[in-house]
Amino acid sequence: MTAKRKRTRPQPSAGNQRLQLHRQVARESLQRLLASPLSSGITVLVIAIALFLPALLYLLNSNLNAGLVGAADNTRLTIYLQSNISNTNEQAVSEYLLSKFGSESIEYISEEQAMESFSRSAELGDLLTSLPDNPLPAAFVVSPQLDDDTEIENLILELETMEGVELVQLDRLWLQRLQALSDLLTLLSRALALVVLVGLLAIVGNTIKLLIEHRRQEIQVIKLIGGSNSYIARPFLYTGLMLGLTGGLCACLLIGLMGLNLATAVAELSDLFGGNWRLNGLDALQYLTLVLTGGGIGWLAALIASYRNIATIEP
Amino acid sequence: MIKFDNVSKQYEAGRDALSQVSFDVAKGEMAFVTGHSGAGKSTLLKLILAMERASNGQVMVDGINLNRLARAKIPKHRLQIGTVFQDHQLLFDRTVGDNVALPLQIAGFPYQDTQRRVRAALDKVGLLQKEKLMPEKLSGGEQQRVGIARAVVNRPRIILADEPTGNLDPELSNEVMKVFQQFQSVGVCLLVASHDRELIARLNCRTLTLEQGKLIGDG
Ligand SMILES: Nc1ncnc2c1ncn2[C@@H]1O[C@H](COP(=O)(O)OP(=O)(O)OP(=O)(O)O)[C@@H](O)[C@H]1O
């Protein structure tokens, strides 16, 4: 144009200005959200519950795993002996075990010792002492430092064929079962997370789509004046982000409340069984991850909804 | 600046809203587009804004062939054109000031700059004291002037105005025309659709006359 007129061009490189613009857009989209508190509230609640479920599953699983890690260190092999075992056979078993393990990792529990510890630890004790004969077998308890499962299995097979051995029991069996359960839980929580992701994208996306439809006329006017699709999408992206972050925060609140209630119950249960399991809650980083996941999903849903719906609105 | 080359537009088959229109408006020039209702005035302006595409012929704006303008580039094209719409096209959920600020916000102007320019533009159309009001509280003529302020606030290179004085009394019409002439004097290219014959005669400007889509007069 004419050189006479001086044009002051916007300088988008100035970070301060950009921040100011973004703050303004953010304020605007917050106002819009608060303008329809019911639908915003419901969307936030849906996000919160949807995030809460996989997070809870994750929490339970990680607690289970923590327990498993602790328990895996004290794998025990118990070799129950027949009550009428001869001294030579008992000697043979003992020597075999000594040849495999150091004497410090082998413990012999006689019938009397078994009886004694049982009557001390459980209410069954009274019942047992009232019996005419001691039904408890003598046993060797070994803590094998073997990591290789096949090695342990071979050992068990060997022991089971020995004369006078009633039963060989590996404590690890239930550990393995728990491990399998934990693996299943992991798989489940991943599947659930995927379902939740897709579901939330659809639900939040639909909320944003409705908001866009609601502002159809406004969008047409902005397009007439020269607003691009991404300019129009910006406040909706903020809306999605805010819905998601708030939903994530609410999910954290739910987890926190649930943790408080569960923790005492778990502690009581654990005390009943003479264990010392305690429910671990989420740490700060995990809470943050939950909030950010909510925000990310909300933002992504808004992004998809915006690009699918804004471009089709033509003046 | 704006060049029509044998342009035809059919909304539906068989009936031309514009037919074989050719003209050229330079920068720093103001031209009226006149004609009866339904003659094709709004259609002509819509083609320049890329709201519609020509069925035949070429529309060139600032050296750009609009037939070949990619959809993604349309916003930038529209941003350099200030448009006064026949039906105002105001946003009723925000104040007069925010309506006028819209082109500046889209272009990414800083806040202080925006406020200053918005007041200057509102001052030009005599609505400075209504800055904080909502558009629905304004009369038809006032709304029209808000539209005019919004069209000029960005200091566009081209101004299109569709019946900008339709709701205004002669005195206000003259005020608006004075604003337009100020822009013309600094090199802006203006195209004003109007059937206000008196106004056109008074200003003694170049006039494009349409009749049933055909350009029957240019001068
Ligand atoms: N979107 C549309 N679809 C179909 N026909 C249309 C459309 N827009 C305009 N027309 C037709 O094109 C012709 C020209 O319309 P246009 O709006 O350009 O007239 P105008 O000169 O602006 O009239 P007015 O002075 O009443 O505003 C009219 O016959 C109208 O019916």
Ligand SMILES: [Mg+2]
């Ligand atoms: Mg018209």
